[in-house]
Amino acid sequence: MKSVVKNSIQIILGALIYALAINYFLIPNRIGEGGVTGLTAIGYYTFRIPPALTNIVLNGILILVGFKFLKRETVFYSLWAVIWISLFLRVPVLWPYHTSQTIIAAIAGGVLMGISMGLIFRAKGTIAGSTILAKIVNRYFGIRNGSAMLFFDLIVAIPSGFIIGFQNMLLTALELYVSAVVLNKYLDAIGAKKSVLVLSKKNRAIGEALSANLGQGVTMLKATGFYSQENMDALFYVCSNRDWTSVMPIIMSVDPEALVVTDQIRSVRGRHLPDL
Known part of the structure; x- marks a missing residue:
């Protein structure tokens, strides 16, 4: 109401x-x-x-x-x-x-x-x-x-x-x-949102830090390096522009060498899932 x-x-x-x-x-x-x-x-x-x-x-x-x-x-x-x-x-x-x-x-x-x-x-x-x-x-x-x-x-x-x-x-x-x-x-x-893709050997720790500090779930994806054929987790996260100012410092505090790819989202559809 x-x-x-x-x-x-x-x-x-x-x-x-x-x-x-x-x-x-x-x-x-x-x-x-x-x-x-x-x-x-x-x-x-x-x-x-x-x-x-x-x-x-x-x-x-x-x-x-x-x-x-x-x-x-x-x-x-x-x-x-x-x-x-x-x-x-x-x-x-x-x-x-x-x-x-x-x-x-x-x-x-x-x-x-x-x-x-x-x-x-x-x-x-x-x-x-x-x-x-x-x-x-x-x-x-x-x-x-x-x-x-x-x-x-x-x-x-x-x-x-x-x-x-x-x-x-x-x-x-x-x-x-x-x-x-x-x-x-x-x-x-x-009102816009950003998507964040993180590749790091410490992705689980990064996911826990994001979830604990920003109160949102994080999605973990299975990824394989094409050249190295090494299996690793990729972290996918959706946040508002307001929260974005906190996302990078949190990631860098856990792993300063993490590869972070961000993009502006124009449209989000579907229900709010607990892990996204």
Whole structure:
């Protein structure tokens, strides 16, 4: 319950920042968006349809798609995010940011979008639209969330040039790129994981030290040296970026000559196993 409350509050904060980016930076300067949000902007520019209405209708349809491919928990949090985004989009805009230097609005909007989606993604949700598609691609193919989302968003953003003009379409593409970069950096810095492969004659002692100090299990693999044909244990360990700062000192304290190979993990699937 504590985790649910924390995630719900974080999603509300992300939804607030998302709505601020749209109402205060993008729409006042006729900058579009990708995915469903881009369609809401086009609907507003062309037919004056309230963005909140378009957002909740189209995203409701995509959430139904999410039921088939995503966890029920993710779908619930996504619905929660869509509701709050729609509510915040209806709040009257007091001081919209109008500027002749529209590139500033595009960059500022992109940064806010990236931060808001990072908050929502970290809380196990999405903003529906292209982010649901990005979550599905990330889960099944391991492509980074921001990169997959940028692809789907550009599918909507590029044709929007016929409505908002070529220059604003380019600004929209810039805003989407900035938001994707910010989202990837945010998730890499806070939520990403690293895999560690250790080859050492003292792997069992290293595994015991990692497990004792960081409170996680370690997987031991059987390995054979190709040249020497010598059998030995290989240690495989998955950790967060936060724990990574402690991993290397622990390994080096046991065996300073250990061979350590690390890699950034883009996607982790499956249950938490006691030995991994």
